[in-house]
Amino acid sequence: MSVVAGATPGGSKSQWRGRRAGGPGRGCAGGRVGGGGSGRSRGGEQGWWDPVWRAEKLKQLQAEGPKEEVLDENEWWAKLEKLKVALDQQEVVIKRNFGRNGADILEDLHTGLRRSRWEQATPQGQTLSGVDKEKLNVELRDNQRQLKASGAVKALELFRKKLPAFQMKSELLEAVENNQVIVVSGETGCGKTAQLPQFVLEEEIEAGRDSECNIICTQPRRISATSVAARIRLEAKRSAQTRLLFCTTGVLLRRLVQEPDLNGVSHIMVDEIHERNMNEDFLLIIFRDLLPRRPDLRLVLISATVNAELFSRYFGGAPTKHIPGFTHPVKELFLEDVLELAHFPVGSDQGGYNGHGGRRRKAQEKVQDPVLEAFEGINIDLEYRNYSRGTQQSLQAKIVLSTNIAETSITIDDVVHVIDCGKAKETSYDTLNKLTCSTPTWISKASANHRRGRAGRVQPGVCYHVYPRLVYDSKLRYQLSEMLRTPLQELCLQIKSLQQDSIVSFLSKALEPPEVLAVQNAIDLLKAIGAWTRKEDLTPLGCHLAKLPVDPKVGKMLLMEAVFQCLGPALTIAAGLAQRDPFVLPLEHKEEADETPTIFCCFCWENFLSSNTLQMMDDMHRQFQNLLSDISFLDDSKGLLIYNQNSQDLEMVRAVLCAGLFPSVVQCKLRGKRTAFLTKEDGKVEPHPAFVNTRVNSFSRPWLVYGRKVKTDAIYVLDSTDVSDYVLLMFGGNLTTSKNEQGIEMLDGYHQFKASKKTLHLVQELRRQLDLLLDIKLKDPQFDTHQEGKLVITAVLELLQSDGKEEGGCNWGTGGDHYRR
Structure with a gap:
């Protein structure tokens, strides 16, 4: 027997689940709220993106919905007890609004009921191994x-x-x-x-x-x-x-x-x-x-x-x-077939070019879309409302927008028409430049066949491939293995956690082994962040990272935020790095949306934010917190306040970011009136145009740490934050004395820092004490760093706040005001 709580516009967990499946919901950025026909705004255009319209619609739905009722636990437990012996009733639909708390209680009651059946066969306090x-x-x-x-x-x-x-x-x-x-x-x-x-x-x-x-x-x-x-x-x-x-x-x-x-x-x-x-x-x-x-x-x-x-x-x-699966016949139409059916001009473009001075220039001819031409001047929404209710219902259709997850993982039985764009967003990894790109790529023939098969589940269907047949014929038969096109550092950690000796020899047994260079890149990164020893054994940090089902950089950030008591903001940043960009881009408001990330940070309705992505980030925030509790880095009995004592200290937050994202560091150097951004692997890079740092004219700190980098027409860094010299010195890579003994180096000498011998000695000694403190904490997560290492933590915090000001303009790094853009 299962219990299903009815979805009504109130706010319970079960109602929220119903909204995700397509019902009315709050903050549905990117879709109509409620799906009604009144979603019109200025000029008779669709108003789903209008925050005023969405707010009014939500108030209307809440006003029309039933009020929350108080759930009587004893009453419902008695009802469920009676139903558990009713073998002819497998599901109970509760069409009442008990709110979020009521839905949680119902779920717990149902779980307890199911468990009680087993207890009849297994006596209380007796394990399965102890029964007959x-x-x-x-x-x-x-x-x-x-x-x-x-x-x-x-x-x-x-x-x-x-x-x-x-x-x-x-x-x-x-x-x-x-x-x-x-x-x-x-x-x-x-x-x-x-x-x-x-x-x-x-x-x-x-x-x-x-x-x-x-x-x-x-x-x-x-x-x-x-x-x-x-x-x-x-x-x-x-x-x-x-x-x-x-x-x-x-x-x-x-x-x-x-x-x-x-x-x-x-x-x-x-x-x-x-x-x-x-x-x-x-x-x-x-x-x-x-x-x-x-x-x-x-x-x-x-x-x-x-x-x-x-x-x-x-x-x-x-x-x-x-x-052998049973599917109804599915008619396949490729791009040339669709254009021919739509009477859209198809043919050679040779006559559309004019030669002049050795160049070919396409003649600009406006070709009217036959579909748009047929409906030109017609108010679709007004015409729909003039139909009778029966006609309106007959015209309603279900339109499902899906990623490639709908190819095989999720089944929707009543799909008859499938539109196949022929692409999927896929991660690729450049082993030479250590670049990861997530770009739309052509799917395989097998994936295209899966998409086609979705149209023939209940009756004959049609699949529209929005690409030429020639493209289909040239596709790979099957998709390339993910192991061959993504970074391997998280996989290498998992392999080591299984007590495997050699990473290379283990991966050589794969169905399709990855490149040796890709494996070596992963090993080098894990060594750089302190997860592996030189002998390729797990360090205490690596043992913890292997238990966290996240990217090692994000995992290290989670550990550092718990140690340095800035849990809240760092959890949110980690959740943001683990999810896609929450900003949406309505085509009609592109310029306004471009300005939103730098001006507003309030409500997603008013600021073109994806409510679904924000919800996933919120869920990830809680999951990360639970993961830290599972490995004893958080003590729930102490409450969260003690782990947020430095949450308002932005320098400490920057330091935690640097600890997690290193060695993803950009050096900022003044070149004339502009700033050059340089990395060890790529040379010149740029902040991505879609992110706020591309609009910053000057940085108060000489380094950027970043979450990702992509390569298009240039190499861009994304999710970047500027950090100071002291942040990098305390939370970056291992420090070594330069050959002339007049400075200290990082990343095999690529990053160099110069100061007086006294300052160099003090910085290296403080870093040594900090690393020792962190090593004890990683070996014993219950070790109280702020009590036992109070002097070291206090010295680090004061150093980060000073940012070298006591040196009177000391020439750290490449020094000076070189980081102005």
């Missing part, structure tokens, strides 16, 4: 048979039998039983993801082996894991009695660190392996080494493409099973 397993297996088998005899489950079984996977149930179960590894491929919607785990679990219960059954199904993304679990109506929480767990691949990898042999796990199912994500490829290496040690473990690889032979060969010729 044979008796438990019999009870569970009887419960399953009783459940299958109920009317609701019989109706569900009729639906399951229509799925192509059900027709191969016996064959699939036999293959799982007789082989340690099998590869299952099948078209989207055939039932391989949701049904195969249920087949195995039901078979184990029926065979009396449930007490020994423990199935883990991995998904590449959290939304995929939760959506599949919801389809099977599982609980949202894991308990000791859980027999079927859906989780992300990252969750399983972190479990492998604690349980290298996965004792107690009987089946592993890795879904979506065709996507070739880094974590999935990493898992394949681990399992190929693990399976000989665990002959009782069964591994099922699930792919939505027919390249199963690639994975079969990797596991020594493992058997493959293909589930």
Whole structure:
């Protein structure tokens, strides 16, 4: 039985979930609020971007919605107790507004109810290993048979039998039983993801082996894991009695660190392996080494493409099973076909050029779009309101805008038309220049076929490929593995946490091994941030970073913010670096939106901010805080105030940023009336035009630390902040004395600092004491640095505030006012 709280315009958790699925919501930047037909503003144009219109619409929705009711816990617990024995009722829809707190209470009541069923079979205080397993297996088998005899489950079984996977149930179960590894491929919607785990679990219960059954199904993304679990109506929480767990691949990898042999796990199912994500490829290496040690473990690889032979060969010729999916015919139209149907002029451009002086210039001819011409002068919104209600309902359509996640991970049953742009945003990594770019790239033929297949789920459909057939024919057959096109530092940390000796030799066992230079770049970076020793062993810092499922730079920033008591702002910055840019760009207000980041920082409605991205950043903020608590860097019993004592100290915040982002440092040098920005790897760079620092005429500090850099027509740094000499000296790389002993150096001499011998000695000694204090803290997270190392912390804070002023213009770094732009 599952409980679903009704979504009404109030503000509970369940209501917010409903809004994310397309209902009315607050701050829906980038879409209509409520989806009504009254979204008009000045000049009769669509007004979703208008903050005044959005605010008025939200007030209207809140006024029309029902008031929050007070939830009576005893009343609802009694109702749920009565329903738990009603086998013919699987879902209860509660169409009442109990607010956010009420929704949380209902969820807890439901979870407690589900757990109480297990407690009947497992006495309180007794673990599963302490009960009569044979008796438990019999009870569970009887419960399953009783459940299958109920009317609701019989109706569900009729639906399951229509799925192509059900027709191969016996064959699939036999293959799982007789082989340690099998590869299952099948078209989207055939039932391989949701049904195969249920087949195995039901078979184990029926065979009396449930007490020994423990199935883990991995998904590449959290939304995929939760959506599949919801389809099977599982609980949202894991308990000791859980027999079927859906989780992300990252969750399983972190479990492998604690349980290298996965004792107690009987089946592993890795879904979506065709996507070739880094974590999935990493898992394949681990399992190929693990399976000989665990002959009782069964591994099922699930792919939505027919390249199963690639994975079969990797596991020594493992058997493959293909589930033929049923899809209705889908008509494919490429760009030339669409233009021809629209009577849009298509042909040679040769006559459209005029030659003059050896140059060809296109003649400017205005060609009217036939679709726009047909509706020119018609007020669509007014015409729609004049229709009868029945006609209005018949004209309503569902339009889904999606990333490539909808290719295989999320299923929308009633899609009939698919518009395929032919591209996806993909990360690529330049190993020579150490540059990471996230740019739209052409998808593979396999991805294009997946997109096409979405149109034929319920009836014949049409797929419009918005690119020529020639482009399709020239595409790669399958997408390039993520391991071959992204930085590897986070992966290297995970490999080391699994007690592997050589990173290079471990990755050489991959399905498609990455370049040696890419591996060496990752090793060099981990050494630079202090996560690895010269012998490539994990330092105390590296051990903590390996436990944090984030980029190592962001992870180091999280640790430093907890140590130096500026938790709040640094958590927000880390969450911002981990998410996409929250600013949106309405085409009609491009200039106004360009000015927004530098002028306003208040409400997303008024400032062209994506409410969804801000919500994800808020969620990430809380997740980071929980991660720090899990590794004992935060003590929840002390409250958060003690960890925010330096949150108002901007120099301390800059120092934490530098500690995390180093060695991503830019040196600012005065060249005439302008400032040149230089890095060790790239030479000249520039602040990105879309970010605020490109408009700063002068910086009060001689260095910039940055989060990312991209290469287009030039090399640009993004997410940059200026920092002082002392920040870099205290929180940057290792300091070494220069050859002439008149200065100190960083990054093998690329950054040089000069001062009096007395000042140099004091700075190096303070840095040594600070590193010693941090090393103790990293080895013992409960060590109180501000109590035990009060003198050192106070000296560092005072030094950061002085910014070298006591030197009377001391020539640190390249010194002077060189950093004016």
